Amino acid sequence: MGIIDTHAHITCDELYKAIDELLERAKDADIERILCICLNRSELERAFELKKHYSWIDIAFGYHPSDLYELKDEDWHYLEHIIFDERIIAVGEIGLDYHWDDVDRETQKQAFIRQLKLAQKCGKPVLIHMREATGDTMQLLKEYKCGKGLLHCYSGSLETACEAIDMDMYISVGGPLTFKNARGLPEVITQLPLDRIMVETDCPYLTPHPHRGKRNEPMYIVHTLEKLAQLHDITAEELKKQLKENYLKLFS
Ligand SMILES: [Zn+2]
């Protein structure tokens, strides 16, 4: 049974320049599927190209809250047209990021709402980026989300995770679960139902322990998976089976 990386920026400039080798290593590490998160048109076009040769790559597309000032009207028109393409299985990552001050909050909210409505229209799940913006993100999800979704790289409270699950969302965990300073995260994740959890790398960022400091890539997901299996006291094989079921449930 293979592992699914549910959030990987493999078509960003940094990872794409040696993509064939990266995918080769991923295959060797038992990765059977990668959800490639594209944040702009050029990353998306690369993903379409990749998918011709690697059918096991899935594609998501959406505008990240930190990139909004770079967007022109034509970028929005492009998104609103291409999102109906059947090769794209989800809208994201979208959401709110109040950690970085580079885009004002009102602009972030408007772009988030616009993309939530678009997800409704095309009937695809949403992949949510939520950083230091829990209250506003959850409120807008309640108001505008209609289908399923996933909170990516989760690091919030048990209460918020349960609230999201009640809204038919899944919770995805990344490398921070393995960090020595993970604080309350392992305790939160231990209390969540396994049929609502997924794992991701968010590569090239957030490399799991013991590779922290190196550039992240899908093959390192095994460390996050092992940590999750240990927390839930099941074997890695059982966990892989469950995670695959979760993925199919969300995206089929
Ligand atoms: Zn993110």
Ligand SMILES: [Zn+2]
């Ligand atoms: Zn990401």
